[in-house]
Amino acid sequence: MMATDVVNVKEFQVLAKQKLPKMVYGFYASGAEDEWTLEENERAYQTIRIWPRILLDVSNVDLSTRVLGFDITMPVMIAPTSMHKMAHPDGELATAQAAAAAGTVMVLSTGATSSIEEVAQLNSGIRFFQLYIFNKTNAIQLVQRAEKSGYKAIVLTVDTPRLGHREADKKNRFALPPHLSLKNLIDVVPSQEQQEQIKGSKFETLIACMDQELSWKDVKWLQTVTKLPVLIKGVLTVEATEQALQASVAGIIVSNHGGRQLDHVPATISVLEEIVVAARGRIPVFLDGGIRRGTDIFKALALGASGVFVGRPILFALAIDGETGVKKALQILHDELELTMALAGCCKISDIKRSHVRTLRDRNRPSSRL
Ligand SMILES: Cc1cc2nc3c(=O)[nH]c(=O)nc-3n(C[C@H](O)[C@H](O)[C@H](O)COP(=O)(O)O)c2cc1C
Numbered sequence: 001m002m003a004t005d006v007v008n009v010k011e012f013q014v015l016a017k018q019k020l021p022k023m024v025y026g027f028y029a030s031g032a033e034d035e036w037t038l039e040e041n042e043r044a045y046q047t048i049r050i051w052p053r054i055l056l057d058v059s060n061v062d063l064s065t066r067v068l069g070f071d072i073t074m075p076v077m078i079a080p081t082s083m084h085k086m087a088h089p090d091g092e093l094a095t096a097q098a099a100a101a102a103g104t105v106m107v108l109s110t111g112a113t114s115s116i117e118e119v120a121q122l123n124s125g126i127r128f129f130q131l132y133i134f135n136k137t138n139a140i141q142l143v144q145r146a147e148k149s150g151y152k153a154i155v156l157t158v159d160t161p162r163l164g165h166r167e168a169d170k171k172n173r174f175a176l177p178p179h180l181s182l183k184n185l186i187d188v189v190p191s192q193e194q195q196e197q198i199k200g201s202k203f204e205t206l207i208a209c210m211d212q213e214l215s216w217k218d219v220k221w222l223q224t225v226t227k228l229p230v231l232i233k234g235v236l237t238v239e240a241t242e243q244a245l246q247a248s249v250a251g252i253i254v255s256n257h258g259g260r261q262l263d264h265v266p267a268t269i270s271v272l273e274e275i276v277v278a279a280r281g282r283i284p285v286f287l288d289g290g291i292r293r294g295t296d297i298f299k300a301l302a303l304g305a306s307g308v309f310v311g312r313p314i315l316f317a318l319a320i321d322g323e324t325g326v327k328k329a330l331q332i333l334h335d336e337l338e339l340t341m342a343l344a345g346c347c348k349i350s351d352i353k354r355s356h357v358r359t360l361r362d363r364n365r366p367s368s369r370l
């Protein structure tokens with residue numbers, strides 16, 4: 001198969017497996033331990049049925065929406081993923097160009113191989129900055145740089161006090177290729193001495209430097225050092241949603257880190273609805289994990305998501321064809337969502353209702369005839 005033959009975003013992964021070095025492909029593709037959650041993230045969409053409406057005028061389908069007050073062309077955004085230059089020499093710059101061209105949000109990772117400023121200089125696209133907190137001094141610096149560079153929100157990732165156990169990385173002795181660097185973390189790069197102490201690679205030592213004491217009071221603290229809205233990424237429970245409301249965050253992202261952190265946590269789509277209910281419409285609820293089809297996006301929106309973020313398909317598309325590949329991946333997801341909406345009888349995002357889907361739980365209710 002050639003890049004030009006790709007007809008759905010899953011095919012980018014097949015091509016990327018053939019093209020990328022084993023260590024890089026393994027880092028991007030793998031999940032934690034038995035990869036149950038990684039697989040469940042995709043599998044869970046299969047249990048949800050779409051209930052279409054018919055004979056509605058769907059000659060004009062509009063996917064545009066608003067996220068944190070910003071107009072975007074579709075409720076599909078780019079999740080923060082680290083180290084894009086392992087996929088393609090243009091790295092995050094290519095991804096950011098594609099996101100801006102598609103009119104949607106890109107979230108730049110703290111672990112990017114391009115700097116906050118390099119990405120910001122490219123165009124006027126809408127970008128958020130994903131924050132990993134190593135220490136408060138570094139966090140303040142990163143947030144101030146993001147603010148100054150025009151990023152519109154801070155996405156605080158809260159599911160990574162330590163890195164999940166990814167066996168592929170262990171087997172492949174994962175390390176960032178020496179010609180690349182994590183440009184935003186130059187000042188927390190571990191010393192040779194620290195590396196020897198931890199008996200790991202530079203990457204493992206760096207991760208070990210993350211602030212493992214992070215707590216809800218630090219979420220409050222973060223809000224005092226930035227004017228930007230703060231989103232919490234890594235929410236999977238009603239309890240955390242209630243705490244997020246109490247902390248007055250601007251929104252939450254239901255995420256299990258693409259199955260890379262704690263294995264056997266539920267698929268994100270399976271917990272979305274209870275989290276949406278717990279959020280009581282007070283803050284937007286976004287979701288990532290396992291989104292591979294327009295129908296997946298439609299299901300997430302019907303269950304109450306204000307938008308979704310996509311991770312691996314973007315990385316694999318980048319690996320295959322740089323900026324053009326990412327544009328193509330975004331276009332495919334756009335077109336699939338548009339077609340799904342037309343076939344389900346929805347002309348705009350707000351037409352997508354809870355009654356357009358039936359979940360396993362709906363079907364298992366005693367009164368159900370489905
Ligand atoms: C290779 C890779 C690197 C990632 N790096 C980050 C990161 O730096 N920060 C973060 O918050 N999440 C990171 N994630 C998690 C994604 O933001 C997102 O939660 C996940 O990829 C969504 O699942 P999907 O890949 O099935 O779309 C990473 C995921 C992958 C696959």
Ligand SMILES: CCCCCCC(=O)C(=O)O
Pocket residue numbers: 082110111132160182185257260
């Ligand atoms: C600051 C370095 C980040 C590396 C970890 C990236 C990540 O979140 C992942 O899932 O991998």
